[in-house]
Amino acid sequence: MPQMGVSVAEGTVVEWKKQVGDWVEADEIICSISTDKIDTDVESPATGRVAEIIVAVGDTVDVGVVMAKIATDAKPGEAHASENGVGTGEAAAALEAPGEAGELIGDATDRSQAKRYSPVVMRMAAEHNLDLSQIQGSGRGGRISKKDVLAFLENGGGAEEPPMHIESPYRPDEPAIKRKPKPRLQRVEEVPAQAAAAPAPAAAAAPAGAQPLSRMRQAIGSRMVESLQTAATCTTIAEADMSRIEAARAASKLSYLPFQARATIETLLEFPQLNATLEDGQHTVYNDAVHLGIAVSLGSGGLIVPIIRDAQDLSVEGLAKRIKDIAVRARNNQLKPDEVSGGTFTITNPGGYGSIMATPVINLPQVGILDTEAVVKRPVVITDELGNDSIAIRSMTYLCMSWDHRALDGAYAAQFLSALRKKLEAWPIS
Numbered sequence: 001m002p003q004m005g006v007s008v009a010e011g012t013v014v015e016w017k018k019q020v021g022d023w024v025e026a027d028e029i030i031c032s033i034s035t036d037k038i039d040t041d042v043e044s045p046a047t048g049r050v051a052e053i054i055v056a057v058g059d060t061v062d063v064g065v066v067m068a069k070i071a072t073d074a075k076p077g078e079a080h081a082s083e084n085g086v087g088t089g090e091a092a093a094a095l096e097a098p099g100e101a102g103e104l105i106g107d108a109t110d111r112s113q114a115k116r117y118s119p120v121v122m123r124m125a126a127e128h129n130l131d132l133s134q135i136q137g138s139g140r141g142g143r144i145s146k147k148d149v150l151a152f153l154e155n156g157g158g159a160e161e162p163p164m165h166i167e168s169p170y171r172p173d174e175p176a177i178k179r180k181p182k183p184r185l186q187r188v189e190e191v192p193a194q195a196a197a198a199p200a201p202a203a204a205a206a207p208a209g210a211q212p213l214s215r216m217r218q219a220i221g222s223r224m225v226e227s228l229q230t231a232a233t234c235t236t237i238a239e240a241d242m243s244r245i246e247a248a249r250a251a252s253k254l255s256y257l258p259f260q261a262r263a264t265i266e267t268l269l270e271f272p273q274l275n276a277t278l279e280d281g282q283h284t285v286y287n288d289a290v291h292l293g294i295a296v297s298l299g300s301g302g303l304i305v306p307i308i309r310d311a312q313d314l315s316v317e318g319l320a321k322r323i324k325d326i327a328v329r330a331r332n333n334q335l336k337p338d339e340v341s342g343g344t345f346t347i348t349n350p351g352g353y354g355s356i357m358a359t360p361v362i363n364l365p366q367v368g369i370l371d372t373e374a375v376v377k378r379p380v381v382i383t384d385e386l387g388n389d390s391i392a393i394r395s396m397t398y399l400c401m402s403w404d405h406r407a408l409d410g411a412y413a414a415q416f417l418s419a420l421r422k423k424l425e426a427w428p429i430s
Contacts, residue, residue: 232405
């Protein structure tokens with residue numbers, strides 16, 4: 001069982017991708033494991049044939065426990081000697097913590113650069129005409145694995161990030177000017193009762209059977225219930241004019257999220273009672289450092305909140321790069337457990353899917369979470385310097401923040417949102 005971070009002591013085998021007798025390449029995914037932090041894939045530390053699987057699916061073992069054995073003296077196409085043995089030569093690589101058996105493939109510094117790539121990686125590079133020097137490896141010494149290549153391909157090799165918002169969830173069916181007025185009264189003819197009763201549409205077919213929740217859904221459900229039962233959750237909502245952010249992002253081609261994140265970080269440093277954790281009755285306030293959690297949707301796979309540590313040191317552009325990086329790695333199971341713990345505040349961004357208001361659940365032990373919603377053009381009342389009112393079309397959004405009443409009061413939460421709104425509405429335009 002590999003070491004998945006200082007805060008993780010054990011893991012559960014979710015699935016074996018290879019069975020006894022199967023051939024496996026170094027860095028090829030051999031099994032999937034689940035911890036109390038994340039689900040992730042485990043790569044084979046060596047090339048060979050799976051000789052023995054020791055830890056069964058569903059079993060939980062401590063870090064460092066051998067989970068399987070690989071016969072490294074086997075050759076492709078040869079029949080394996082025994083499904084339970086380790087091969088004729090007794091040369092087997094134990095699947096355990098990386099850095100031990102994993103070094104068999106060639107991380108030694110005296111080997112050539114070409115030999116730092118496993119056969120799987122070299123084959124994928126040839127198939128997709130990739131320059132491996134452009135791929136950042138996540139292994140020891142920057143070694144590139146199959147998982148790194150897949151992440152690079154999925155990310156389009158540096159393609160632009162898809163927009164994380166839409167302009168408005170509302171669209172008229174047709175221009176209002178083309179609509180014809182409908183008469184208030186219409187003449188109807190009596191029809192027989194049998195003819196009047198239209199057949200009811202067939203109901204959607206019910207699922208063949210109940211499906212058990214995935215381990216991640218169970219973990220998410222458990223944490224959400226714990227939060228609602230533990231925190232004294234309240235939600236405060238403010239409306240913000242995003243017109244200046246709209247103008248600022250036009251040149252940078254960034255989404256709204258990094259701008260909102262930067263403004264939130266600055267506001268948290270002014271209101272540190274929200275940049276905090278509450279655990280075992282201890283309210284820990286972080287006055288100088290913001291470890292910002294960004295909720296990342298995994299689609300049907302669930303939700304995860306990676307942490308951007310010391311986010312106060314990053315510019316808008318830096319935040320955009322980090323958000324993109326953690327989102328890609330989260331969706332490719334490349335996060336380490338330490339990257340999803342230790343946050344002081346969380347931002348969730350369902351507005352990217354068009355929602356306009358929500359009451360987010362606090363990510364314990366944090367005491368606050370900000371929900372950024374869709375930016376929608378709406379008519380609003382604008383007051384000029386002389387106090388004259390007018391109606392204008394502006395890009396508006398709702399800022400929805402859930403907070404823990406055990407740690408702070410409503411006035412403090414409202415002041416925080418008011419300060420955040422002012423920062424967004426006064427954003428400098430270069």
